[in-house]
Amino acid sequence: MFELDVRSRKPIYEQLVDKLKELIITEILKTDEQLPSVRSLAQELTINPNTIQKAYRELENQGYIYSIKGKGSFVSPATHQPNTEKIVKVKKELTKYLSEALFLGVSTAELIDLIKEIEANVGGGMLNDEDESSEKML
Template sequence: MNIIISNSSGEPIYKQISSQLKNLIFNGELLEGESLPSIRSLAKDLKISVITTKRAYEELENEGFIYTLPGKGSYVSAQNMEILREKKIKIIEDKLSEAVDASKLIELPIETLKEMLDILYNNK
C-alpha cells in the first residue's frame, strides 16, 4: 500500500490519507477483510502524528469503509460496489456543478466548457 502525503496540498493530511485509502478500496486494491497497517505503524511510515492517522481511520470507519476490532486492528469492510460508485458519481456531479456555476459567472459558452472537459478527460 502506497500512500503519498503532500505538504503543499491545501487538503488536510488526514483527508489525503482517507481519500487515498477510499480509492484503494474502490479500485479493488484493498479487499474486504484485508487488514490495514496499525495507526502507529502508518504514522511512523508517513512520518506524521498518530493523532492524524487516527483521525483518518475514524473518518473511514464512520463512513463504513473500514471497521476496527479492539486489540486486533482495522480491516476493510464489505462494500457494496454500487453504493461506492454512486458516492463517486455524487462527488463528480458536485464538482461539475461548481464548474458550471463558475463558467456562467464569466459567461463562458457551454461549447467552450465542453471542449475543456473533453481535453482534460482525454489527457488524464
C-alpha cells in the same frame, strides 16, 4: 506508497482518507484486508499517529472500513445497497466540477473518456469480477 503533500491546503488526514478510499475503490485493498496499524503507518509516513487515527475514524464513519478493538482496521465489504444520501452528495460535487470543467473549455467527449477510463480502474463495482474469497471476519 502514499504520497502526501504537506504543502497542500487540504488537511493531511483528508488526503489520507482520499488515498485510502482510492485504494479500496480500485480494490487494491480487498474486502476484509487489514489496513496498516495506526502506529506503523504513522511511523512510515512520519506524521502524527493522531492524524492517522482521525483518518481511520473518518473512513469508518463513511463505511469504508471497520475496526476491531485489539485487532486492527479492515476493509468493509461493498454494501451495494445504494446509499442514496451519499450518491446525492457525490452528484452534487460532480455537478459543480463538471460545470467548471465545461466552463474552462474541457469538451464533453473528453469528460466521457475520463469516465470510461476511470470505470476500467474501479473494481468491477458490484459485479466484481472474481473475488470470491473475501468472506470471513466477524
